[in-house]
Amino acid sequence: MRIFTEKMKEVLASVLPVTLFVVILHFSVTPLTGMQIGQFLLGAFLVLTGLSVFLVGVDLGATPIGRHSGRVLVNTGKLPLLLAGGLLLGFLISVAEPDLQILASQVQQLTSASITKWQMVIVVSIGVGILVMVGFWRIIKQV
Known part of the structure; x- marks a missing residue:
């Protein structure tokens, strides 16, 4: 669970500024309908969750395989x-x-x-x- 929390923080650092920017635009320059802002916020949440799960998978699955393969290739x-x-x-x-x-x-x-x-x-x-x-x-x- 710790690794998921770490990945979520990493993704949040990328997704949050864009989300805040769109919300600020919504309240200042270009108001969106309730449905549009709701869909956007749901999409931002899904991006946050999905990308976090993906990165956990990369860290747990692909990265160890890559490290092992790299070591073996270099040692040949x-x-x-x-x-x-x-x-x-x-x-x-x-x-x-x-x-x-x-x-x-x-x-x-x-x-x-x-x-x-x-x-x-x-x-x-x-x-x-x-x-x-x-x-x-x-x-x-x-x-």
């Missing part, structure tokens, strides 16, 4: 394989990033397609992959 001594994995992981995560897709589409429009969406996505993703690989190397070598 296969540095080139680990670095290649970091490069691939960084590249694929970046390619899948929706914000990068949107930015690349906007760049394509603004440059009249002299820089295409996929050119930008690929170049940025290669850079992210390289930097993840360098980050892995620095962590392993303690540089």
